[in-house]
Amino acid sequence: MVKLNLSLPSEIEDKRAYYHNLIGSSLNYVISWFKNIGFAVTLDEIITNAAVFNDNDFLRNKMAEVFGIPLNQIIKTFCGTVHNKTLYILSIKKYEAIYKTLYPDYQWNTDCYKKLIIHELAHKAHALTAIHLKGTEDGMGPRWFFEGLAMLCANQFISVSNRKMTINEIERYAREDQNELLSYPIYASMVRSLAISIPLNDLIKTADSPNFLDFIKEHYL
Numbered sequence: 523m524v525k526l527n528l529s530l531p532s533e534i535e536d537k538r539a540y541y542h543n544l545i546g547s548s549l550n551y552v553i554s555w556f557k558n559i560g561f562a563v564t565l566d567e568i569i570t571n572a573a574v575f576n577d578n579d580f581l582r583n584k585m586a587e588v589f590g591i592p593l594n595q596i597i598k599t600f601c602g603t604v605h606n607k608t609l610y611i612l613s614i615k616k617y618e619a620i621y622k623t624l625y626p627d628y629q630w631n632t633d634c635y636k637k638l639i640i641h642e643l644a645h646k647a648h649a650l651t652a653i654h655l656k657g658t659e660d661g662m663g664p665r666w667f668f669e670g671l672a673m674l675c676a677n678q679f680i681s682v683s684n685r686k687m688t689i690n691e692i693e694r695y696a697r698e699d700q701n702e703l704l705s706y707p708i709y710a711s712m713v714r715s716l717a718i719s720i721p722l723n724d725l726i727k728t729a730d731s732p733n734f735l736d737f738i739k740e741h742y743l
């Protein structure tokens with residue numbers, strides 16, 4: 523079993539083995555996913571701690587404290603993140619409630635929760651890769667790319683993001699994303715489309731370049 527300091531509220535203490543296994547297997551999945559595309563990240567670099575919250579406001583308060591920002595800057599539907607080497611995450615019950623509010627058109631199943639954990643761990647593995655390659659997390663590139671990559675890694679929203687976009691659509695969305703947050707399934711669809719003809723390894727290495735879109739246009743089939 524993966525070594526992990528896991529903190530749980532007392533009311534879900536009886537689920538300790540479930541959470542430990544779920545987070546541990548998600549970690550192993552993310553490590554091998556990045557390994558498959560040519561990047562080495564180790565377990566200890568990603569997280570050594572996980573804190574599960576069974577109360578949305580307890581989690582939001584914790585994040586406000588951790589980030590040193592006012593509580594009202596943490597959105598009500600906040601579900602989780604990795605900060606330093608700790609995964610902060612809602613319990614499956616609380617996430618299910620948020621998921622059903624945010625994505626009423628999508629089917630809920632317990633896999634959605636594992637995908638959430640993988641998504642958050644993928645961001646950290648991507649950040650570490652950027653640091654290894656460029657010395658800074660800014661090397662992750664634009665938002666549409668790092669969100670789409672995390673969703674690709676986690677296999678999220680496959681049913682709505684499996685249509686291959688044209689290069690013009692990708693370019694337009696990439697520009698729009700500089701001004702406003704787009705929907706997550708759009709980000710997933712963009713990166714899924716790119717990954718068909720351009721190796722993820724090349725995309726990750728080029729993502730922070732000012733010529734990223736030119737690089738994409740040159741290689742997109």
Ligand SMILES: [Zn+2]
Nearest residue numbers: 641645669672
């Ligand atoms: Zn994300």
